[in-house]
Amino acid sequence: MTTAYTTDSRFAQHTLPNHPEHAGRLYAIAHVVTESGLLERLVWVEPRYAEPDDLLTVHSSAYLARLETTRGRSLVMLDADTYATGESYDIARLAAGAVLAITDAVLSGDVTNGLAAVRPPGHHATPTRAMGFCLLNNVAVAARYAQRQHGVERVAIVDFDVHHGNGTQDAFYGTPSVLYISTHQSPLYPGTGAVSEVGEGAGAGFTVNIPLPPGVGDAGYGAAFERIVVPALRRFQPDMIFLSAGFDAHWADPLAQMALSLSGYDSIVRELVGLAAGLCRGRLVAVLEGGYHLDALALGWANTIRAFLGDEGCDDPLGPARAAERDIDAVLSRIQAIHHLP
Numbered sequence: 132m133t134t135a136y137t138t139d140s141r142f143a144q145h146t147l148p149n150h151p152e153h154a155g156r157l158y159a160i161a162h163v164v165t166e167s168g169l170l171e172r173l174v175w176v177e178p179r180y181a182e183p184d185d186l187l188t189v190h191s192s193a194y195l196a197r198l199e200t201t202r203g204r205s206l207v208m209l210d211a212d213t214y215a216t217g218e219s220y221d222i223a224r225l226a227a228g229a230v231l232a233i234t235d236a237v238l239s240g241d242v243t244n245g246l247a248a249v250r251p252p253g254h255h256a257t258p259t260r261a262m263g264f265c266l267l268n269n270v271a272v273a274a275r276y277a278q279r280q281h282g283v284e285r286v287a288i289v290d291f292d293v294h295h296g297n298g299t300q301d302a303f304y305g306t307p308s309v310l311y312i313s314t315h316q317s318p319l320y321p322g323t324g325a326v327s328e329v330g331e332g333a334g335a336g337f338t339v340n341i342p343l344p345p346g347v348g349d350a351g352y353g354a355a356f357e358r359i360v361v362p363a364l365r366r367f368q369p370d371m372i373f374l375s376a377g378f379d380a381h382w383a384d385p386l387a388q389m390a391l392s393l394s395g396y397d398s399i400v401r402e403l404v405g406l407a408a409g410l411c412r413g414r415l416v417a418v419l420e421g422g423y424h425l426d427a428l429a430l431g432w433a434n435t436i437r438a439f440l441g442d443e444g445c446d447d448p449l450g451p452a453r454a455a456e457r458d459i460d461a462v463l464s465r466i467q468a469i470h471h472l473p
């Protein structure tokens with residue numbers, strides 16, 4: 132398999148000291164990806180700025196205009212925990228555009244799959260507002276771009292960030308050509324993502340929420356994938372798959388209380404790589420979302436690269452969570468029933 136990769140040192144211009152979503156997250160990733168020798172095995176893709184026409188497929192012109200007013204100003208808080216610096220508007224466009232560049236590489240057939248290590252993250256950004264450290268919804272913009280520019284019909288988005296991707300859900304809630312599947316801790320920010328949120332109108336059934344109680348780890352996530360994510364993807368038959376890759380479901384993450392290990396993350400990534408191979412010629416694009424424990428983030432991302440390259444093995448120096456996992460059989464059965472999954 133050939134794997135495309137993009138990132139950019141300019142993402143560091145969007146940062147705020149003492150905020151969990153800071154430039155050091157990508158420094159940690161760059162360090163591991165370079166030191167491990169992975170970088171030289173990847174096909175480099177140059178990022179670009181997303182154009183207004185790309186962003187307008189997801190975001191309202193009023194919101195984009197409001198975001199643009201932060202340009203050149205000092206710090207602006209867009210909500211209680213979402214900041215914009217004078218550079219953030221352009222850097223957010225660069226993050227979205229980097230995902231478009233990787234999408235081009237994968238859909239042109241130059242590479243099998245690809246990864247975009249970008250900031251700011253995207254999955255909480257709704258069509259009309261910034262939220263949860265997110266300014267522009269990178270994955271949603273790329274999904275629309277794949278459909279519009281490349282003629283892709285069915286796009287699946289799998290989001291294993293520990294938080295519910297409310298912005299991505301909102302963008303496609305009435306859209307049957309984009310399947311959105313999220314595993315997330317519940318209760319937790321932003322409070323959306325109930326089992327009963329399944330899409331509306333023609334999009335009914337194409338939003339699959341898998342809210343999980345705190346403390347779910349490798350076994351529970353494995354079961355959620357086996358019983359819901361995998362059969363839902365097989366039924367949908369996507370032409371490509373995006374992965375909203377957040378590593379804040381790791382047990383060490385300071386912002387959440389889940390219990391995935393790096394090995395557990397690796398297992399579900401490999402499941403997706405295998406599914407993509409069977410369903411859509413391997414076309415899988417991973418886009419960085421959250422992850423606030425720097426080692427768990429960087430090592431989890433590096434393991435994801437290895438899985439995309441088809442390497443054997445997983446690096447898990449942090450080990451498994453200590454506490455016993457709780458049983459989620461009843462939750463999964465209920466979701467299977469709601470979505471008519473066997």
Ligand SMILES: [Zn+2]
Pocket residue numbers: 292293294377379420421422
């Ligand atoms: Zn998150």
